[in-house]
Amino acid sequence: MGCCLRRLQLLSTCVAFSLGASVGTWKGTIGNWSMFIWCFCFVVTLINLIVELCELEDHFPFSWDNFLITCNCYSALLCLSASIIYPTTYIQFLPDSRYRDRTITSTAFSCLAFVAYAMEVAWTRAQPNMITGYMATVPGLLKGLETIVACVIFVFISSPYLYLHQPALVWCVAVYSICFLLSSVALLLNLGKCDNRLPVPFPIFQVVLTLLSVLLYATALVLWPLYQFNQKFGGQPQRSSDVSCSDRLTSLVCTWNQRLAVASLTAINLLIYVTDLVFSVHLDFVSG
Known part of the structure; x- marks a missing residue:
């Protein structure tokens, strides 16, 4: 088979x-x-x-x-x-x-x-x-999903002009990078059977990392759409205002679509992190 x-x-x-x-x-x-x-x-x-x-x-x-x-x-x-x-x-x-x-x-x-x-x-x-x-396992799949969604976000923000003009957007990119590293560390510690070498119990360590990621992603969920789509902060609220979207190039995704994709993926990954946090707390502290 x-x-x-x-x-x-x-x-x-x-x-x-x-x-x-x-x-x-x-x-x-x-x-x-x-x-x-x-x-x-x-x-x-x-x-x-x-x-x-x-x-x-x-x-x-x-x-x-x-x-x-x-x-x-x-x-x-x-x-x-x-x-x-x-x-x-x-x-x-x-x-x-x-x-x-x-x-x-x-x-x-x-x-x-x-x-x-x-x-x-x-x-x-x-x-x-x-x-x-x-x-x-469910925790492992959630951690894998977190890293993969983060990788997709990195693909969409591969053009620096999407965020370098605003410090708040640079912070969002930093959030994506930091949370990706935190999830990767937790994943590698489990896969490498090194979770028992930490100075604190691994369940507590993992819950703290996930909670930190939830808080960081919450800021990105607010700041990214605010500075990308709100005209008061220099954003473009309508897709028609983006010249790159009028060319309809099949090999490239226009700038406005990339911004929307990152906003959507940020919300999705935040939901995954919240699910991971709730599941970890219930598995390690409530059920245990």
């Missing part, structure tokens, strides 16, 4: 990447993100398949099962993000043509890759006597 799913993952990511390359997806920053995801997932899955076919799992100094389920969870989340971002930034701007058909097909195979990775995670967890990796 696992071998069949990995072959499906290889096929779907390869087709999605190939079709994306045929329509020039790599020309835009947002398109580069999707292309990177499909290529990265294909390479990682291929390496994992070769390792298992050659029975080299025992040669690694870490638990291969935990590593594999971590890769599959991250690949599923990455393919899910590509399946959402790619069509919303390309398909709606393409005229009816063979390029549009290829883009739609590429999106369909990206969704198929997500399903294949999710199915392998579920199948692995269903195995008897299987030690579930941290990424396959």
